[in-house]
Amino acid sequence: MRLRKDSKIEILTIGSELLTPYFQETNSQYLTQRLNDLGMEVSFKSVVGDDRENLLRAINEALSRSQIIIATGGLGPTKDDRTREAFAEALHRKLLFHKNILKKIEERFKRRGLSMPAVNRKQAYIIEGAAALKNKNGTAPGIWLEKEQQIIGLLPGPPHELKPMFEESVWPRLQKLSRFxxxxxxxxxxxxxxxxxxxxxxxxxxxxxxxxxxxxxxxxxxxxxxxxxxxxxxxxxxxxxxxxxxxxxxxxxxxxxxSNGEELEEVVGRLLRSQKKTLAVAESCTGGLLGDRITNVPGSSYYFLQGIVAYSNQAKIDALGVKPAILIQQGAVSSEVAQAMARGIREKAESHYGLGITGIAGPSGGSPQKPVGLVYIALAWENGIEVVKNRFLGNREKIKFQASQIALDMLRERLQKKHKS
Amino acid sequence: MRLRKDSKIEILTIGSELLTPYFQETNSQYLTQRLNDLGMEVSFKSVVGDDRENLLRAINEALSRSQIIIATGGLGPTKDDRTREAFAEALHRKLLFHKNILKKIEERFKRRGLSMPAVNRKQAYIIEGAAALKNKNGTAPGIWLEKEQQIIGLLPGPPHELKPMFEESVWPRLQKLSRFxxxxxxxxxxxxxxxxxxxxxxxxxxxxxxxxxxxxxxxxxxxxxxxxxxxxxxxxxxxxxxxxxxxxxxxxxxxxxxSNGEELEEVVGRLLRSQKKTLAVAESCTGGLLGDRITNVPGSSYYFLQGIVAYSNQAKIDALGVKPAILIQQGAVSSEVAQAMARGIREKAESHYGLGITGIAGPSGGSPQKPVGLVYIALAWENGIEVVKNRFLGNREKIKFQASQIALDMLRERLQKKHKS
The missing domain is CATH 3.30.70.2860 (Alpha-Beta Plaits)
Structure with missing residues (x-):
């Protein structure tokens, strides 16, 4: 088949857990991304549980309105998993037993020193006329059916099974159909x-x-x-x-x-590592978030030496050497204190760069002169220091995140400038 | 109407942005939670864009299979917003102009010193026979239609408009119908x-x-x-x-x-505050996450004094007073170092409690003796210290989170024991 310009694409996610408040389904976002990458737009997304009647209803509706249907979930071994059976029924096709698939499933259990439970046998059944898609990370094969005017793909629900199967078996098949x-x-x-x-x-x-x-x-x-x-x-x-x-x-x-997919903390980490420079941070209102983000990057121990979360004034004095007079005259949330924190942590940790953050994350603690969201951020290096005043909007967590973002970006710009000169 | 036992409930979320990879839709989870609270189970969730034909198709399917339909989105003032019109068409009902609603929308703009754009006029139209639901945080009123065998609620898409409208206007209406x-x-x-x-x-x-x-x-x-x-x-x-x-x-x-909805960092914060005790933390592998979580609680400055992220051995020695001999003999990831960190930060910050965390977050840095996921956590107080050895599974971020969770829980148990005795 060749995809018509007005072909409709539907993602059908199947599983009763998806109709509870506790599961945030992410497969459909991933599938949408990859379909978009092929120039294919999604027209409908549907979620339905394991109930047979509702499932059939949703499948029949998808079959009647969409040319490409990608369904996920319900291919497991239990009684509740009936995607395979329901699609066969809706399509008026038989389920055929495949000996070689059963053998593969049995071998998979064997490798783990287990014998295959009888319930898994049903995963060796494939819809008549359809191809089985290899599952590297689980027992359930996917099912791929190309009819004259319609394509139906049934994929397993767990993302670590679905994604490799999509990349290896579905992507090349869809690419052939894509006009773009x-x-x-x-x-x-x-x-x-x-x-x-x-x-x-x-x-x-x-x-x-x-x-x-x-x-x-x-x-x-x-x-x-x-x-x-x-x-x-x-x-x-x-x-x-x-x-x-x-x-x-x-x-x-x-x-x-x-422009290559990297997050800001990864860019900063890569630059520090390649320039063989080290970093230490002094945080007040961000409370440790900056250090947390920096250390989310594997290998950050190569360049991240130390962080100090100086929440109280006394901690700013004792741990960072901020002068009491500045705290009294300018207040803890001030350009001078941010600079003293950046300088203080840099000296203390003997690092190349020091970042200092002080501000008001709210919801309380603000004043007309120093409102919630006011954050000073300073970056100190061997021969200099810079400081920026920010006014962030949003709740406590958003203000903290934006502050950590600006701090990382100041360092990123400095590292890139240095690199150029 | 009275809800039949087998009544089907459908959530229909409308908006082309929901069919892109970039939007994680959360309204349907919130609505599912609240419907469950009334003993109502959701049978179908559907997502459709602003395209007229597709929208009508999805609405007609919902009307033919579900007794309660809650739709969100598409009530805005632009041409792309056609939920109101599409439901009216599918239900074969007129849209009626409500003078008093237009007046309220105009007043809303006036309060902000603006005059109402002409496009907002269409938000004053309500489906024949339906009630308008008050929108505290936006211009679009909701629409509520009770037919003999069916209920249809149209709610705005932005969560800060949807939630108050649901609580104030939808919840009491549904409660009347609920059998439970x-x-x-x-x-x-x-x-x-x-x-x-x-x-x-x-x-x-x-x-x-x-x-x-x-x-x-x-x-x-x-x-x-x-x-x-x-x-x-x-x-x-x-x-x-x-x-x-x-x-x-x-x-x-x-x-x-x-058992009252509180998160662990909130419980710890409440206990510290009520017992007038203070806390300081020394983190290695968690990199600041523990401090970040503690300071996500508003008012944490009352009890959180200081955090030190001692990532390098030198920082553990200089900033926390860990003895070099211990680091050499036991290694940085050891019970002794965790204890020295907890004691060190407590003395340094002059806090009542000190927490110390040291471990291997991975993916590299592990060994057969000290594998990835090995984390020692120590809690020091005036007259004592306790330390636990943990072996966490998962990726870097999961290991960090679990470590912060166990640290907070150790403190929580200690604070509650103290309270009892």
Missing amino acids: HVFRKVIKTASLTESQTETFITKLYPEDSSLQISTLACPGQIEIHLTARSEKSLAQAKNRVSRLEKKILERLKDHVFS | HVFRKVIKTASLTESQTETFITKLYPEDSSLQISTLACPGQIEIHLTARSEKSLAQAKNRVSRLEKKILERLKDHVFS
């Missing part, structure tokens, strides 16, 4: 607002619908998504994105921290 | 595994289906959800839950940290 080659890139900035970003790039929005820019405001950062489609080749799509990326980078310059 | 009064309580433990918890409570599982226990394994904690339904009164449901809760608490004793 699609290439996508994400440019990230932490130092501009959404409207500032828009102002920079507004003249670059392409007329051509095969090349798209969309900006996405995430907590503490703005993402610019570039997507190119080509009917000719992936190289052409890549080329279009690269040309647009270059123009955007020329305008946004040092504001960009990543 | 439902009461729910969540008991949380951080020091037991799921199977240990099961062993403790396995004999308490009620025979009666109107009283339910379900355990949920969350990162770093196990939750026991108790739900009682009563056809008679809420008091009866509450009473049933209370009796069961009492029995469970008798068995789990000090393992329980919360």
Whole structure:
């Protein structure tokens, strides 16, 4: 089959746990991303439980309105898992037993020193006319059925089973049907607002619908998504994105921290490690979040020496050497204290760089002069210091996150400047 | 209308952004929770974009299979917002203009010093026979239609508009229809595994289906959800839950940290504050996460004095007074170092309690003797110290979280023991 321009695509996620308040389903976001990467837009997403009648109802509706249906879940060995059976019934096709699949399932159990429970036998049944998709990380094979005007893929629910199966067996099959080659890139900035970003790039929005820019405001950062489609080749799509990326980078310059998928703490870690520099941080209102994010990067022990969370004034004096006079005259939330913290931790830890953060995370503790969200951030290095005053909006956790983001971005800019000079 | 026992409930979320990979939709989880609280189970969840044809298709399917339909999104002022119009069309009902609603929308803009854009006028139209639901936080009123055999509620998409509207206007209406009064309580433990918890409570599982226990394994904690339904009164449901809760608490004793919705860091904060005690923490592998969690609680500056993230050995020596000989003989990841860190930070910060964490978060750095996930946690107080050895599973972030959880729980147990004695 060849995909029509108006073909509808549906993701059907199956499982009663998805209809409780406790499960945040993520498979459909992943599938949407990968389908979009092929230039395929999703028209419907449906969630249904294991109840036979409801499941059949949802499957029949999907079959009647969509040309591509990707279903996830309900391929397990228990009685509640009836996706296989329900699709066979709705499609009026038999389930056929495959000896070689049973053998593989039995071997999988054997390798773990177990014998296969009888219930797993049903996973060796495949819908008539469909292909079995290999499951590297579980017993349930996927099922792939291509009819004249319709494609149906049944995939296991656990993400660590679904994702490799999709990449290895579904992606190549869908790629053959796709009318387009699609290439996508994400440019990230932490130092501009959404409207500032828009102002920079507004003249670059392409007329051509095969090349798209969309900006996405995430907590503490703005993402610019570039997507190119080509009917000719992936190289052409890549080329279009690269040309647009270059123009955007020329305008946004040092504001960009990543265009290769890296998070800000990863960029900072990579720069510190390659320049053989070390870091220590002094936090007040962020309470340890900055250190936490830095140490989420594997290998951070190569460059991260020490953090001090100086929440009380006494801790700022004792642990960081902030002078009591400054605390009294300027207050704990001030440019002077942020600088003294950055300098203090740098000297104490004998690191190349020191970051200091002091502010008011709220909800209480604000005043007209020093409102909730006011945060000073300082970066100290061998021959200098810089400090920025910020006014963040949002709740306590959002203010803390934005502060950690700006601190990391100050260091990132400094490391990149140094690198250039 | 009165709800039939087999009535089906559907949540229909509307908006093209929900069919992109970038939006994690949370309204349906919230609505599911609140419907469950009324003893109502959700049968279908559907997501559809703003496209007129697809939207009508999804609405018609919902109308044909479900007795209660709660739709969210698409009530805004732009052309893409067509939920109101599409439901009117599918129901073959007119949209009627309400002068008083328009007046309220105009006044809302006026209060902000703005005049109402012409596009907002359409928000003053309500489906024939339906009631308008007040929107405290936005311009779009909700729409509530009760037919003979069916109920349709249209709510705005932004959670800060949807939630107050649901609580004030939808909840009381649904409560009248509910066959049950439902009461729910969540008991949380951080020091037991799921199977240990099961062993403790396995004999308490009620025979009666109107009283339910379900355990949920969350990162770093196990939750026991108790739900009682009563056809008679809420008091009866509450009473049933209370009796069961009492029995469970008798068995789990000090393992329980919360049965009133509090998170572990909130419990610890409340206990420290009420006992007028202070805390300081010394972290290695958790990198600041413990301090971050403690300071996520508003008012934590009353009891949290200081944190030190001693990532390098030198920092452990300089900042916490850990003796070099211990580091050499026992290694940085050892019971002795955890204890020295807890004692060191307590003395340094002059706090009542000191917590010390040292371990291997991975993915690298492990050895057969000291594998990834090995974490020692020590708690020091005036007259004593305790230390526990843990072996956590999971990735870097999961190991860090579990370590912070056990540290908080050790302190919680100590504070509660002290309180009793």
